[in-house]
Amino acid sequence: MRVVTPFISIGLLLLVWQAVVVGFHVKPYVAPRPLVALKAVSDNWGVLWPLVLEIIRETVFGFLGGAVIGVFFGVVMAKVRFLQRIIYPQLILSQAVPVVAIAFPLTVILGFGSVKPIIAIVIWIVFFPVTVNVLDGLSHVDQDLLNLARVYGASRWRTFIHIEVPGAVTPLFSGLKIGATYAITGAFIGELVSPPLGGTNLALYVEHANSNFDPASVYGVTLLMAAIGVAWFLLVAGAGTLATPWERRSVARRWRRRSIAAPQVDH
Protein backbone atom coordinates (compact mmCIF):
# COMPACT_ATOMS: atom_id res chain seq x y z
CA MET A 1 0.00 0.00 0.00
CA ARG A 2 2.81 2.41 0.93
CA VAL A 3 4.35 1.84 -2.49
CA VAL A 4 1.08 2.33 -4.36
CA THR A 5 -0.25 5.50 -2.71
CA PRO A 6 2.22 7.94 -4.33
CA PHE A 7 1.20 6.66 -7.77
CA ILE A 8 -2.49 7.00 -6.92
CA SER A 9 -1.78 10.52 -5.67
CA ILE A 10 -0.07 11.56 -8.90
CA GLY A 11 -2.73 9.78 -10.98
CA LEU A 12 -5.36 11.85 -9.14
CA LEU A 13 -3.51 15.02 -10.07
CA LEU A 14 -3.57 14.02 -13.76
CA LEU A 15 -7.28 13.26 -13.41
CA VAL A 16 -7.93 16.76 -12.02
CA TRP A 17 -5.94 18.19 -14.94
CA GLN A 18 -8.04 16.15 -17.38
CA ALA A 19 -11.27 17.25 -15.64
CA VAL A 20 -10.32 20.95 -15.74
CA VAL A 21 -9.36 20.86 -19.45
CA VAL A 22 -12.52 18.96 -20.43
CA GLY A 23 -14.90 20.62 -17.97
CA PHE A 24 -13.90 24.21 -18.77
CA HIS A 25 -13.55 23.52 -22.51
CA VAL A 26 -9.93 24.68 -22.47
CA LYS A 27 -8.75 25.12 -26.08
CA PRO A 28 -6.00 22.66 -27.18
CA TYR A 29 -3.62 25.55 -28.00
CA VAL A 30 -3.95 26.81 -24.41
CA ALA A 31 -3.47 23.55 -22.51
CA PRO A 32 -3.60 19.93 -23.68
CA ARG A 33 -5.16 16.95 -21.96
CA PRO A 34 -2.55 14.90 -20.07
CA LEU A 35 -2.69 11.94 -22.45
CA VAL A 36 -2.25 14.23 -25.46
CA ALA A 37 0.80 15.75 -23.77
CA LEU A 38 2.29 12.32 -23.12
CA LYS A 39 1.56 11.31 -26.72
CA ALA A 40 3.47 14.37 -27.97
CA VAL A 41 6.48 13.02 -26.07
CA SER A 42 6.20 9.46 -27.32
CA ASP A 43 5.64 10.58 -30.95
CA ASN A 44 8.90 12.58 -30.86
CA TRP A 45 10.86 10.18 -28.69
CA GLY A 46 13.53 9.64 -31.35
CA VAL A 47 14.43 13.34 -31.27
CA LEU A 48 13.87 13.74 -27.55
CA TRP A 49 15.81 10.91 -25.95
CA PRO A 50 19.36 12.17 -26.62
CA LEU A 51 18.27 15.54 -25.21
CA VAL A 52 16.76 13.80 -22.18
CA LEU A 53 19.99 11.86 -21.62
CA GLU A 54 21.91 15.12 -21.82
CA ILE A 55 19.81 16.92 -19.21
CA ILE A 56 20.00 13.87 -16.92
CA ARG A 57 23.77 13.96 -17.23
CA GLU A 58 23.85 17.68 -16.37
CA THR A 59 21.49 17.14 -13.47
CA VAL A 60 23.49 14.26 -12.00
CA PHE A 61 26.94 15.81 -12.42
CA GLY A 62 25.74 19.17 -11.15
CA PHE A 63 24.08 17.47 -8.20
CA LEU A 64 27.21 15.50 -7.31
CA GLY A 65 29.34 18.64 -7.61
CA GLY A 66 26.87 20.57 -5.47
CA ALA A 67 26.84 17.78 -2.88
CA VAL A 68 30.65 17.76 -2.58
CA ILE A 69 30.92 21.54 -2.42
CA GLY A 70 27.97 21.71 -0.04
CA VAL A 71 29.58 19.24 2.35
CA PHE A 72 32.90 21.09 2.08
CA PHE A 73 31.40 24.46 3.08
CA GLY A 74 29.32 22.83 5.83
CA VAL A 75 32.35 21.14 7.39
CA VAL A 76 34.62 24.17 7.07
CA MET A 77 32.05 26.49 8.65
CA ALA A 78 31.27 24.05 11.46
CA LYS A 79 34.93 23.56 12.33
CA VAL A 80 36.25 27.11 11.89
CA ARG A 81 33.86 29.55 13.56
CA PHE A 82 35.82 32.52 12.26
CA LEU A 83 35.38 31.39 8.64
CA GLN A 84 31.70 30.73 9.31
CA ARG A 85 31.17 34.40 10.14
CA ILE A 86 32.85 35.38 6.87
CA ILE A 87 31.51 32.73 4.48
CA TYR A 88 27.92 32.30 5.67
CA PRO A 89 26.67 35.79 4.71
CA GLN A 90 28.17 35.35 1.27
CA LEU A 91 26.51 31.99 0.79
CA ILE A 92 23.13 33.38 1.84
CA LEU A 93 23.66 36.28 -0.56
CA SER A 94 24.43 33.79 -3.35
CA GLN A 95 20.98 32.29 -2.86
CA ALA A 96 19.21 35.65 -2.63
CA VAL A 97 20.48 36.58 -6.10
CA PRO A 98 17.92 35.38 -8.68
CA VAL A 99 19.57 32.37 -10.28
CA VAL A 100 18.28 33.31 -13.74
CA ALA A 101 20.03 36.68 -13.41
CA ILE A 102 23.32 35.15 -12.35
CA ALA A 103 23.05 32.57 -15.15
CA PHE A 104 23.90 35.09 -17.88
CA PRO A 105 27.20 36.32 -16.43
CA LEU A 106 28.06 32.70 -15.61
CA THR A 107 27.76 31.74 -19.29
CA VAL A 108 29.94 34.68 -20.25
CA ILE A 109 32.58 33.62 -17.74
CA LEU A 110 32.48 29.87 -18.36
CA GLY A 111 31.82 29.93 -22.11
CA PHE A 112 28.59 30.37 -24.00
CA GLY A 113 27.34 27.11 -25.49
CA SER A 114 29.48 25.02 -23.18
CA VAL A 115 28.08 22.58 -20.62
CA LYS A 116 30.15 24.21 -17.86
CA PRO A 117 27.73 27.05 -17.04
CA ILE A 118 24.87 24.54 -16.91
CA ILE A 119 26.70 22.37 -14.38
CA ALA A 120 27.71 25.51 -12.47
CA ILE A 121 24.08 26.61 -12.15
CA VAL A 122 23.02 23.20 -10.87
CA ILE A 123 25.86 23.31 -8.33
CA TRP A 124 24.81 26.84 -7.35
CA ILE A 125 21.31 25.63 -6.53
CA VAL A 126 22.17 22.27 -4.97
CA PHE A 127 25.05 23.11 -2.62
CA PHE A 128 23.14 25.50 -0.35
CA PRO A 129 20.59 23.19 1.29
CA VAL A 130 23.40 20.64 1.70
CA THR A 131 25.66 23.19 3.42
CA VAL A 132 22.94 24.44 5.75
CA ASN A 133 21.96 20.93 6.84
CA VAL A 134 25.52 19.65 7.28
CA LEU A 135 26.43 22.77 9.29
CA ASP A 136 23.33 22.25 11.42
CA GLY A 137 24.09 18.58 11.98
CA LEU A 138 27.71 19.20 12.93
CA SER A 139 26.81 22.13 15.20
CA HIS A 140 24.20 20.23 17.21
CA VAL A 141 26.23 17.30 18.46
CA ASP A 142 25.39 16.60 22.11
CA GLN A 143 27.99 18.45 24.21
CA ASP A 144 27.92 15.65 26.81
CA LEU A 145 28.82 13.15 24.11
CA LEU A 146 31.78 15.32 23.06
CA ASN A 147 32.81 15.56 26.72
CA LEU A 148 32.58 11.78 27.04
CA ALA A 149 34.91 11.41 24.06
CA ARG A 150 37.32 13.85 25.72
CA VAL A 151 37.23 11.93 29.00
CA TYR A 152 38.17 8.79 27.06
CA GLY A 153 41.16 10.69 25.70
CA ALA A 154 39.88 10.79 22.11
CA SER A 155 41.70 12.94 19.57
CA ARG A 156 39.76 15.67 17.76
CA TRP A 157 40.11 13.75 14.52
CA ARG A 158 38.67 10.51 15.91
CA THR A 159 35.87 12.42 17.64
CA PHE A 160 35.06 14.05 14.32
CA ILE A 161 35.08 10.77 12.38
CA HIS A 162 33.26 8.60 14.91
CA ILE A 163 30.90 11.06 16.63
CA GLU A 164 30.33 14.19 14.57
CA VAL A 165 30.27 12.78 11.04
CA PRO A 166 27.85 9.89 11.69
CA GLY A 167 25.60 12.30 13.59
CA ALA A 168 25.44 14.55 10.51
CA VAL A 169 24.42 11.82 8.05
CA THR A 170 20.67 12.22 8.58
CA PRO A 171 20.71 16.04 8.12
CA LEU A 172 23.08 15.60 5.16
CA PHE A 173 20.46 13.53 3.38
CA SER A 174 17.74 16.06 4.22
CA GLY A 175 19.85 18.62 2.35
CA LEU A 176 20.60 16.23 -0.50
CA LYS A 177 16.89 15.44 -0.97
CA ILE A 178 16.04 19.14 -1.26
CA GLY A 179 18.93 19.58 -3.69
CA ALA A 180 17.79 16.55 -5.72
CA THR A 181 14.41 18.09 -6.49
CA TYR A 182 15.98 21.45 -7.44
CA ALA A 183 18.75 20.03 -9.62
CA ILE A 184 16.64 19.47 -12.74
CA THR A 185 15.33 23.07 -12.53
CA GLY A 186 18.90 24.30 -12.48
CA ALA A 187 19.78 22.19 -15.50
CA PHE A 188 16.79 23.54 -17.42
CA ILE A 189 17.67 27.18 -16.66
CA GLY A 190 21.27 26.43 -17.63
CA GLU A 191 20.20 24.94 -20.96
CA LEU A 192 18.03 27.99 -21.67
CA VAL A 193 20.89 30.46 -21.22
CA SER A 194 23.67 28.30 -22.63
CA PRO A 195 22.39 26.33 -25.63
CA PRO A 196 25.04 24.43 -27.61
CA LEU A 197 26.28 26.39 -30.63
CA GLY A 198 24.53 25.06 -33.75
CA GLY A 199 22.86 22.33 -31.72
CA THR A 200 19.84 21.95 -29.52
CA ASN A 201 18.83 20.79 -26.07
CA LEU A 202 15.69 20.03 -24.12
CA ALA A 203 15.14 23.63 -23.04
CA LEU A 204 15.39 24.90 -26.63
CA TYR A 205 13.02 22.13 -27.67
CA VAL A 206 10.44 23.41 -25.17
CA GLU A 207 11.06 27.00 -26.24
CA HIS A 208 10.48 26.12 -29.91
CA ALA A 209 7.37 24.11 -29.09
CA ASN A 210 6.05 27.09 -27.17
CA SER A 211 6.61 29.55 -30.02
CA ASN A 212 5.04 27.06 -32.44
CA PHE A 213 1.81 26.92 -30.44
CA ASP A 214 2.45 23.29 -29.47
CA PRO A 215 1.46 23.21 -25.81
CA ALA A 216 1.16 19.41 -25.96
CA SER A 217 4.97 19.15 -26.35
CA VAL A 218 5.59 21.88 -23.74
CA TYR A 219 3.46 20.11 -21.15
CA GLY A 220 4.70 16.68 -22.19
CA VAL A 221 8.39 17.54 -21.81
CA THR A 222 7.63 19.38 -18.56
CA LEU A 223 6.01 16.21 -17.22
CA LEU A 224 9.05 14.27 -18.36
CA MET A 225 11.42 16.60 -16.50
CA ALA A 226 9.23 16.38 -13.41
CA ALA A 227 9.50 12.59 -13.67
CA ILE A 228 13.31 12.86 -13.88
CA GLY A 229 13.31 15.10 -10.82
CA VAL A 230 11.11 12.69 -8.88
CA ALA A 231 13.19 9.67 -9.94
CA TRP A 232 16.40 11.41 -8.84
CA PHE A 233 14.80 12.37 -5.54
CA LEU A 234 13.74 8.76 -4.98
CA LEU A 235 17.25 7.50 -5.74
CA VAL A 236 18.81 9.95 -3.29
CA ALA A 237 16.17 9.20 -0.65
CA GLY A 238 16.82 5.47 -1.15
CA ALA A 239 20.56 6.01 -0.70
CA GLY A 240 19.72 7.92 2.49
CA THR A 241 17.69 5.01 3.82
CA LEU A 242 20.56 2.62 3.07
CA ALA A 243 23.05 4.95 4.74
CA THR A 244 21.03 5.30 7.96
CA PRO A 245 19.74 1.81 8.80
CA TRP A 246 19.43 2.73 12.48
CA GLU A 247 16.55 5.11 11.69
CA ARG A 248 14.22 2.31 10.68
CA ARG A 249 15.62 -0.93 11.98
CA SER A 250 15.90 -2.40 15.45
CA VAL A 251 18.58 -4.89 14.47
CA ALA A 252 21.59 -4.35 12.22
CA ARG A 253 21.48 -5.96 8.77
CA ARG A 254 23.07 -9.37 8.58
CA TRP A 255 26.13 -8.19 6.64
CA ARG A 256 26.72 -5.38 9.12
CA ARG A 257 26.70 -7.67 12.10
CA ARG A 258 29.93 -8.56 13.73
CA SER A 259 28.73 -10.79 16.49
CA ILE A 260 28.48 -14.51 16.05
CA ALA A 261 25.44 -14.80 18.27
CA ALA A 262 22.57 -17.10 17.38
CA PRO A 263 20.69 -16.00 14.24
CA GLN A 264 17.99 -13.50 14.96
CA VAL A 265 14.73 -12.66 13.25
CA ASP A 266 14.59 -9.21 11.70
CA HIS A 267 11.63 -7.07 12.50
Next chain:
Amino acid sequence: MSVVEVARDDGATLKGVTSTVLLDLRAVEKVFADKVVLAPTDLRVDEGSFVSIVGPSGCGKSTLFNVIAGLLRPDGGSVTLQGRDVVGATGHVGYMLQKDLLVPWRTVEDNITMAARLTRRVGANDREEAREIARRYGLGEFLDHYPKALSGGMRQRVAFMRTLVTHQQLLLLDEPFGALDAQTRLDMQKWLLDVWRESGRTVLFITHDVDESIFLSDRILVMSPRPGRIVADVDNPLARPRDIDILTDPTFVALKARIMHLLHGGTS
Protein backbone atom coordinates in the same frame (compact mmCIF):
# COMPACT_ATOMS: atom_id res chain seq x y z
CA MET B 1 44.18 -5.17 46.16
CA SER B 2 43.12 -8.78 45.93
CA VAL B 3 43.27 -8.90 49.71
CA VAL B 4 40.48 -6.37 49.95
CA GLU B 5 38.38 -8.15 47.36
CA VAL B 6 38.64 -11.49 49.10
CA ALA B 7 37.67 -9.87 52.31
CA ARG B 8 34.64 -8.31 50.67
CA ASP B 9 33.52 -11.53 49.02
CA ASP B 10 33.43 -13.15 52.41
CA GLY B 11 31.10 -10.44 53.53
CA ALA B 12 33.57 -9.35 56.19
CA THR B 13 34.33 -5.74 56.94
CA LEU B 14 37.42 -4.11 55.55
CA LYS B 15 38.85 -3.48 59.01
CA GLY B 16 42.43 -4.58 59.38
CA VAL B 17 43.06 -4.78 55.67
CA THR B 18 45.60 -2.28 54.47
CA SER B 19 44.31 -0.33 51.50
CA THR B 20 46.01 1.95 49.04
CA VAL B 21 44.85 5.42 48.17
CA LEU B 22 43.82 5.48 44.51
CA LEU B 23 42.64 9.04 44.15
CA ASP B 24 44.03 11.93 46.12
CA LEU B 25 42.63 15.46 45.87
CA ARG B 26 44.27 18.24 47.84
CA ALA B 27 42.84 21.74 48.19
CA VAL B 28 41.12 21.48 44.82
CA GLU B 29 39.04 24.55 44.10
CA LYS B 30 37.10 25.97 41.17
CA VAL B 31 35.80 29.48 40.65
CA PHE B 32 33.45 30.53 37.85
CA ALA B 33 33.07 34.26 37.30
CA ASP B 34 33.94 35.17 40.92
CA LYS B 35 31.57 32.48 42.20
CA VAL B 36 33.24 29.79 44.27
CA VAL B 37 31.71 26.62 42.80
CA LEU B 38 34.07 24.39 44.72
CA ALA B 39 35.81 25.61 47.88
CA PRO B 40 39.27 24.08 48.55
CA THR B 41 38.47 20.38 48.89
CA ASP B 42 40.46 17.40 50.12
CA LEU B 43 39.40 13.90 49.20
CA ARG B 44 41.10 10.52 49.34
CA VAL B 45 39.50 7.45 47.82
CA ASP B 46 40.81 3.94 48.53
CA GLU B 47 41.33 1.54 45.71
CA GLY B 48 38.40 -0.85 45.36
CA SER B 49 36.00 1.23 47.45
CA PHE B 50 32.57 2.54 46.58
CA VAL B 51 32.08 6.18 47.55
CA SER B 52 28.87 8.15 47.03
CA ILE B 53 28.42 11.87 46.92
CA VAL B 54 25.05 13.37 47.88
CA GLY B 55 24.06 17.00 47.87
CA PRO B 56 21.61 19.50 46.41
CA SER B 57 22.01 21.06 42.96
CA GLY B 58 24.80 23.58 42.81
CA CYS B 59 26.88 21.95 45.55
CA GLY B 60 29.72 21.35 43.12
CA LYS B 61 29.47 17.56 42.76
CA SER B 62 29.52 17.59 38.98
CA THR B 63 32.28 20.20 39.01
CA LEU B 64 34.27 17.88 41.27
CA PHE B 65 33.72 15.05 38.75
CA ASN B 66 34.72 17.18 35.81
CA VAL B 67 37.91 18.21 37.57
CA ILE B 68 38.79 14.58 38.33
CA ALA B 69 37.94 13.51 34.75
CA GLY B 70 40.07 16.31 33.34
CA LEU B 71 37.25 18.21 31.63
CA LEU B 72 37.85 21.18 33.92
CA ARG B 73 41.13 22.57 35.14
CA PRO B 74 40.94 23.47 38.85
CA ASP B 75 41.92 26.97 39.93
CA GLY B 76 44.03 25.50 42.69
CA GLY B 77 45.11 22.26 44.30
CA SER B 78 46.32 18.92 43.04
CA VAL B 79 44.69 15.77 41.70
CA THR B 80 46.69 12.56 41.72
CA LEU B 81 45.53 9.15 40.53
CA GLN B 82 47.71 6.16 41.42
CA GLY B 83 50.35 8.69 42.39
CA ARG B 84 50.28 10.36 38.99
CA ASP B 85 49.38 14.04 38.57
CA VAL B 86 46.30 14.17 36.31
CA VAL B 87 45.35 17.86 36.48
CA GLY B 88 44.00 18.94 33.09
CA ALA B 89 44.72 15.53 31.54
CA THR B 90 42.09 13.12 30.20
CA GLY B 91 41.94 9.41 29.43
CA HIS B 92 42.36 8.13 32.98
CA VAL B 93 38.81 7.45 34.25
CA GLY B 94 35.62 5.69 33.20
CA TYR B 95 32.74 8.16 33.10
CA MET B 96 29.00 7.73 32.91
CA LEU B 97 26.08 10.14 33.13
CA GLN B 98 22.32 10.00 33.62
CA LYS B 99 22.09 10.30 29.83
CA ASP B 100 23.30 7.00 28.40
CA LEU B 101 25.06 8.78 25.49
CA LEU B 102 24.85 5.68 23.32
CA VAL B 103 25.25 6.63 19.67
CA PRO B 104 22.13 5.67 17.66
CA TRP B 105 24.12 4.61 14.58
CA ARG B 106 26.07 1.88 16.35
CA THR B 107 24.84 -1.49 17.57
CA VAL B 108 25.07 -2.49 21.21
CA GLU B 109 28.36 -4.27 20.54
CA ASP B 110 29.85 -1.29 18.74
CA ASN B 111 28.64 1.07 21.46
CA ILE B 112 30.40 -1.02 24.09
CA THR B 113 33.68 -0.74 22.14
CA MET B 114 33.24 3.03 21.65
CA ALA B 115 36.11 4.08 23.93
CA ALA B 116 38.52 1.86 22.01
CA ARG B 117 37.24 3.22 18.69
CA LEU B 118 37.83 6.77 19.88
CA THR B 119 41.41 6.17 20.91
CA ARG B 120 42.79 3.43 18.66
CA ARG B 121 41.83 0.68 16.27
CA VAL B 122 39.11 -1.69 17.52
CA GLY B 123 40.59 -5.17 17.50
CA ALA B 124 39.08 -8.64 17.50
CA ASN B 125 39.81 -8.94 21.20
CA ASP B 126 37.92 -5.69 21.93
CA ARG B 127 34.91 -7.11 20.13
CA GLU B 128 35.23 -10.46 21.85
CA GLU B 129 35.40 -8.72 25.22
CA ALA B 130 32.30 -6.66 24.40
CA ARG B 131 30.37 -9.78 23.43
CA GLU B 132 31.58 -11.64 26.48
CA ILE B 133 30.58 -8.89 28.90
CA ALA B 134 27.19 -8.38 27.21
CA ARG B 135 26.44 -12.11 27.42
CA ARG B 136 27.57 -12.33 31.02
CA TYR B 137 25.22 -9.51 32.01
CA GLY B 138 22.20 -10.67 30.06
CA LEU B 139 22.41 -8.60 26.88
CA GLY B 140 23.92 -11.27 24.61
CA GLU B 141 20.70 -11.42 22.60
CA PHE B 142 20.91 -7.71 21.84
CA LEU B 143 24.44 -7.34 20.52
CA ASP B 144 23.23 -6.51 17.00
CA HIS B 145 20.41 -4.24 18.14
CA TYR B 146 20.50 -0.50 17.75
CA PRO B 147 20.12 1.38 21.08
CA LYS B 148 16.66 2.72 20.27
CA ALA B 149 15.33 -0.85 20.40
CA LEU B 150 16.33 -1.14 24.08
CA SER B 151 14.55 -0.10 27.26
CA GLY B 152 15.97 2.64 29.50
CA GLY B 153 17.40 0.12 31.97
CA MET B 154 19.05 -1.91 29.21
CA ARG B 155 20.55 1.22 27.69
CA GLN B 156 22.08 2.22 31.03
CA ARG B 157 23.49 -1.29 31.31
CA VAL B 158 25.12 -0.95 27.91
CA ALA B 159 26.45 2.47 28.90
CA PHE B 160 27.95 0.93 32.03
CA MET B 161 29.53 -1.91 30.03
CA ARG B 162 31.05 0.71 27.74
CA THR B 163 32.47 2.34 30.88
CA LEU B 164 33.81 -0.96 32.22
CA VAL B 165 35.72 -1.98 29.10
CA THR B 166 37.76 1.21 29.26
CA HIS B 167 39.72 -0.79 31.90
CA GLN B 168 40.07 2.30 34.04
CA GLN B 169 40.37 1.56 37.72
CA LEU B 170 38.34 4.64 38.71
CA LEU B 171 34.74 4.90 37.51
CA LEU B 172 32.89 8.21 37.87
CA LEU B 173 29.14 7.64 37.76
CA ASP B 174 27.07 10.84 37.75
CA GLU B 175 23.48 9.91 38.69
CA PRO B 176 23.51 6.99 36.27
CA PHE B 177 20.09 5.69 37.37
CA GLY B 178 18.45 9.09 37.89
CA ALA B 179 16.09 8.75 34.93
CA LEU B 180 14.91 5.20 35.63
CA ASP B 181 11.68 4.14 37.33
CA ALA B 182 11.91 2.92 40.95
CA GLN B 183 11.75 -0.82 40.20
CA THR B 184 14.32 -0.70 37.36
CA ARG B 185 16.49 1.49 39.52
CA LEU B 186 16.59 -1.04 42.35
CA ASP B 187 17.42 -3.83 39.87
CA MET B 188 20.21 -1.71 38.45
CA GLN B 189 21.60 -0.95 41.91
CA LYS B 190 21.80 -4.65 42.75
CA TRP B 191 23.34 -5.35 39.36
CA LEU B 192 25.90 -2.57 39.84
CA LEU B 193 26.95 -4.03 43.19
CA ASP B 194 27.47 -7.44 41.56
CA VAL B 195 29.51 -6.02 38.72
CA TRP B 196 31.52 -3.82 41.06
CA ARG B 197 32.37 -6.80 43.29
CA GLU B 198 33.39 -8.95 40.32
CA SER B 199 35.38 -6.23 38.56
CA GLY B 200 37.29 -4.90 41.55
CA ARG B 201 36.94 -1.30 40.40
CA THR B 202 36.74 1.87 42.43
CA VAL B 203 33.51 3.82 42.10
CA LEU B 204 32.69 7.45 42.79
CA PHE B 205 28.94 7.78 42.54
CA ILE B 206 26.87 10.98 42.48
CA THR B 207 23.22 10.71 43.48
CA HIS B 208 20.30 12.74 44.83
CA ASP B 209 18.88 9.63 46.41
CA VAL B 210 20.06 9.05 50.00
CA ASP B 211 18.72 5.45 50.02
CA GLU B 212 20.71 4.71 46.91
CA SER B 213 23.90 6.15 48.40
CA ILE B 214 23.58 4.05 51.56
CA PHE B 215 22.60 0.88 49.72
CA LEU B 216 25.61 1.07 47.44
CA SER B 217 28.55 2.63 49.20
CA ASP B 218 31.26 2.20 51.79
CA ARG B 219 31.42 5.95 52.38
CA ILE B 220 29.00 8.79 51.77
CA LEU B 221 30.23 12.32 51.23
CA VAL B 222 27.66 15.01 51.94
CA MET B 223 28.14 18.21 49.96
CA SER B 224 26.61 21.63 50.44
CA PRO B 225 26.35 24.68 48.15
CA ARG B 226 27.51 28.31 48.42
CA PRO B 227 30.36 27.59 48.32
CA GLY B 228 30.34 23.99 47.11
CA ARG B 229 32.15 21.85 49.67
CA ILE B 230 32.18 18.50 51.44
CA VAL B 231 30.52 19.01 54.82
CA ALA B 232 30.61 15.42 56.06
CA ASP B 233 32.33 12.13 55.31
CA VAL B 234 30.16 9.32 56.65
CA ASP B 235 31.35 5.71 56.97
CA ASN B 236 28.77 3.09 56.14
CA PRO B 237 29.09 0.10 58.52
CA LEU B 238 26.48 -2.08 56.77
CA ALA B 239 27.93 -5.47 55.84
CA ARG B 240 28.19 -6.78 52.31
CA PRO B 241 26.84 -8.44 50.29
CA ARG B 242 23.73 -6.33 50.68
CA ASP B 243 20.21 -7.07 49.55
CA ILE B 244 17.03 -5.03 49.59
CA ASP B 245 16.15 -6.16 53.13
CA ILE B 246 18.81 -3.81 54.50
CA LEU B 247 16.64 -0.89 53.37
CA THR B 248 14.60 -1.43 56.55
CA ASP B 249 17.55 -2.34 58.79
CA PRO B 250 17.76 -0.03 61.86
CA THR B 251 21.38 0.83 61.05
CA PHE B 252 20.27 1.86 57.56
CA VAL B 253 17.44 3.98 58.89
CA ALA B 254 19.68 5.67 61.47
CA LEU B 255 22.28 6.40 58.80
CA LYS B 256 19.63 7.82 56.52
CA ALA B 257 18.33 10.09 59.30
CA ARG B 258 21.86 11.35 59.92
CA ILE B 259 22.55 12.08 56.28
CA MET B 260 19.18 13.78 55.78
CA HIS B 261 19.97 15.94 58.81
CA LEU B 262 23.39 16.84 57.31
CA LEU B 263 21.82 17.61 53.95
CA HIS B 264 19.49 20.11 55.57
CA GLY B 265 22.21 22.09 57.19
CA GLY B 266 22.76 20.16 60.42
CA THR B 267 26.13 19.22 61.86
CA SER B 268 27.18 15.73 62.87
